[in-house]
Amino acid sequence: GAVVSQHPSRVICKSGTSVKIECRSLDFQATTMFWYRQFPKKSLMLMATSNEGSKATYEQGVEKDKFLINHASLTLSTLTVTSAHPEDSSFYICSARDSFRVDRGEKLFFGSGTQLSVL
């Protein structure tokens, strides 16, 4: 299957600092990438849809200024958690769809996730 690389896998930061998480599609191009948040023993909650070359689309209740998304190329999207606070601690997962192959265009491939802990 397609490979999505997400870094870092784990980050611990002080309250008030900003954290950037990168999501790369390694062997395919993705005009759209998705960012999810997952709490322990819970399902994935879609935060936003990242669109290459344009603004991200945020789900209801997700603060745009808090979670900055940049999708500057067909293989890279970044999520920056600005002025992080303890309540932002969570498991963040990115995903991407192969935009140019019909045989797997419907499939969503996930990164390995980033565990963010804000002290």
Next chain:
Amino acid sequence: GQQLNQSPQSMFIQEGEDVSMNCTSSSIFNTWLWYKQDPGEGPVLLIALYKAGELTSNGRLTAQFGITRKDSFLNISASIPSDVGIYFCAGRWSGNTPLVFGKGTRLSVIA
């Protein structure tokens, strides 16, 4: 909004047993996907289904796209310890809409 009900929430089974889990939707879906997630990792795609009635296998895993297009099931035959994890169903009702995820089925296999 769309709702996706996944059951059971958790299962404890003996190694070698077969497992079945399912998802039902309040809306018609065009795509059903089944994922497995290990602790601290992102979900890994197991099976993708695109047509009503479609039955697809991946090794010991078999999944079906329900005829009504509102449900799907995943079966695991002859379970082994490495099957432990959380299984998520996900569906989409059109190509441009986000995937909707079930709440997951936590599988534990007792050796």
